[in-house]
Amino acid sequence: MEHPLLFLSLLLDALGLPAHGGNTTLAKILAPHMQYSFLAMIICIVLAKMATTKMEMIPSGMQNIMEAFVGNLEDFITEQTHDKKKTLIIFPMIATFALYILISNYMGLIPGFMSPTANLNVTLGCTIISIFTYHALGFRFHGIRYLKHFMGPVPAMAPVMFPIEIFSHIGRILSLSIRLFGNMVSKEILLGLLFMLAGPYLAPLPIMFLGVLVCLIQAFIFMMLSIVYSVEAMAEGH
Numbered sequence: 001m002e003h004p005l006l007f008l009s010l011l012l013d014a015l016g017l018p019a020h021g022g023n024t025t026l027a028k029i030l031a032p033h034m035q036y037s038f039l040a041m042i043i044c045i046v047l048a049k050m051a052t053t054k055m056e057m058i059p060s061g062m063q064n065i066m067e068a069f070v071g072n073l074e075d076f077i078t079e080q081t082h083d084k085k086k087t088l089i090i091f092p093m094i095a096t097f098a099l100y101i102l103i104s105n106y107m108g109l110i111p112g113f114m115s116p117t118a119n120l121n122v123t124l125g126c127t128i129i130s131i132f133t134y135h136a137l138g139f140r141f142h143g144i145r146y147l148k149h150f151m152g153p154v155p156a157m158a159p160v161m162f163p164i165e166i167f168s169h170i171g172r173i174l175s176l177s178i179r180l181f182g183n184m185v186s187k188e189i190l191l192g193l194l195f196m197l198a199g200p201y202l203a204p205l206p207i208m209f210l211g212v213l214v215c216l217i218q219a220f221i222f223m224m225l226s227i228v229y230s231v232e233a234m235a236e237g238h
Helices: 007-014 025-029 032-052 061-081 084-107 120-150 155-198 205-234
Strands: none
Touching: 007 032, 032 061, 032 084, 032 120, 061 084, 061 205, 084 120, 084 205, 120 155, 120 205, 155 205
């Protein structure tokens, strides 16, 4: 959901650029959800740069925070894969999802900003990357035998199991993208209503506190499901 006044949109308007969407290519690139998606990417890059510019043996500041993030996330993924090699393969994607989605979610709690993840195009884009990657990993680890994962445990069941598995994987696309989008847009709609009906001060605070928790949980769920799907694709079929 877009706020009535968006800081970046006002800035682009002042520069004479199309900031509210439209049919032209530039207008689509500069649509509000894209503006804040680019901002989230820039924040991710800046944080990484700050953490690695002056690396020290005894970390402090941003280096300490990022090392804790990277180390704990790597350990968490290894607990799921039970294989360091597999962990290192999917770690870049999972870490990027975790940081980008977390920043994007929390962005909507700042007045004048919006959550890029409150737009279905953004969540669907992340979902497509996750789905494509885990299928690519399946073929990388198993070759054409990866298709057996869709056939069920007994060859005779393949004609029944294959369409069921196909619908199941299509359902994953809908589940991953709509769950994140739905939670973020509902948070923003509720906050917008409270701001209009009850004022901008105390009334929205409970929902904002709840929003802080929802933003964290939804980022974790998207990350966790991406890990599970990738691990499942790389595992040997039974």
